[in-house]
Amino acid sequence: MRRAGLAEVLDTFGPAYLATRPLPRGGAKVWRAITACRTAALGGHLEACDACGQHRHVYHSCRNRHCPQCQTRAKEAWLAARRREVLQVPYFHLVFTLPHSLNGLVAADPRTLYDLLFASVAATLTEFAASPRHLGGTPAFSLVLHTWTQDLRRHVHLHALVAGGALGPHGEWLRPKKGFLFPVRARSRVFRGKFIAALAPPTVNACGLPPAEWARLKSQCYAHDWVVYAKQPLGGPDAVLEYLGRYTHRVAISNERIVGIEGE
Numbered sequence: 001m002r003r004a005g006l007a008e009v010l011d012t013f014g015p016a017y018l019a020t021r022p023l024p025r026g027g028a029k030v031w032r033a034i035t036a037c038r039t040a041a042l043g044g045h046l047e048a049c050d051a052c053g054q055h056r057h058v059y060h061s062c063r064n065r066h067c068p069q070c071q072t073r074a075k076e077a078w079l080a081a082r083r084r085e086v087l088q089v090p091y092f093h094l095v096f097t098l099p100h101s102l103n104g105l106v107a108a109d110p111r112t113l114y115d116l117l118f119a120s121v122a123a124t125l126t127e128f129a130a131s132p133r134h135l136g137g138t139p140a141f142s143l144v145l146h147t148w149t150q151d152l153r154r155h156v157h158l159h160a161l162v163a164g165g166a167l168g169p170h171g172e173w174l175r176p177k178k179g180f181l182f183p184v185r186a187r188s189r190v191f192r193g194k195f196i197a198a199l200a201p202p203t204v205n206a207c208g209l210p211p212a213e214w215a216r217l218k219s220q221c222y223a224h225d226w227v228v229y230a231k232q233p234l235g236g237p238d239a240v241l242e243y244l245g246r247y248t249h250r251v252a253i254s255n256e257r258i259v260g261i262e263g264e
């Protein structure tokens with residue numbers, strides 16, 4: 001028997017629900033994927049152990065990004081890959097936030113705005129690490145995009161897991177002077193400057209902003225410091241990665257949230 005999960009809920013209550021409420025095409029496709037995942041419907045293959053000769057039959061996965069079974073596996077694979085990249089040095093956790101005055105543009109052209117966000121944060125971190133006043137080397141960091149708060153309001157920010165130091169020109173590891181790696185206020189200014197410079201026309205107009213509105217949007221963007229937040233991760237880089245992975249591979253209802261199935 002399968003343990004209680006989203007697929008079992010859909011199997012149990014689905015037919016009655018679908019009889020009165022037809023799904024849009026996209027929703028129907030996700031539904032089919034989730035209910036077929038790792039069942040005979042998707043076929044399977046036989047795995048054999050070279051050592052003991054035991055065989056077992058394995059059903060194929062749907063790989064749909066809304067499927068709780070598949071996302072749990074994808075998260076584990078993502079985490080394992082990130083853990084292999086982690087260096088044996090202290091890490092810092094920074095969060096770079098886009099002001100909400102840009103939310104309208106994000107809705108109109110998310111792809112472009114997210115690309116600009118990644119590029120301006122990466123350029124900011126690289127510039128500070130390269131500066132002889134700070135480290136004078138090449139930084140090491142992972143960036144993870146978050147676009148919503150837990151209560152599903154749009155809040156675009158980038159988490160940066162940054163190694164405390166930089167790779168020097170002769171392959172040596174440069175430690176931060178005075179233990180002070182992140183002049184947060186200065187970084188916030190540089191990040192904002194780079195982002196706005198990259199967003200300036202013609203880019204912003206290609207995203208759908210009428211030319212006459214750029215001056216107003218730009219002054220709104222400069223009206224406040226952009227939030228950059230830094231802290232030393234308490235549980236080390238592993239704990240931060242675990243937290244980021246949960247968000248990155250989140251599904252609307254994970255199987256852990258389903259405690260049991262009752263009724264008919």
Ligand SMILES: [Zn+2]
Binds near residue numbers: 049050052054
């Ligand atoms: Zn075996």
Ligand SMILES: [Zn+2]
Binds near residue numbers: 033038061
């Ligand atoms: Zn699946």
Ligand SMILES: [Zn+2]
Binds near residue numbers: 146157
């Ligand atoms: Zn976040």
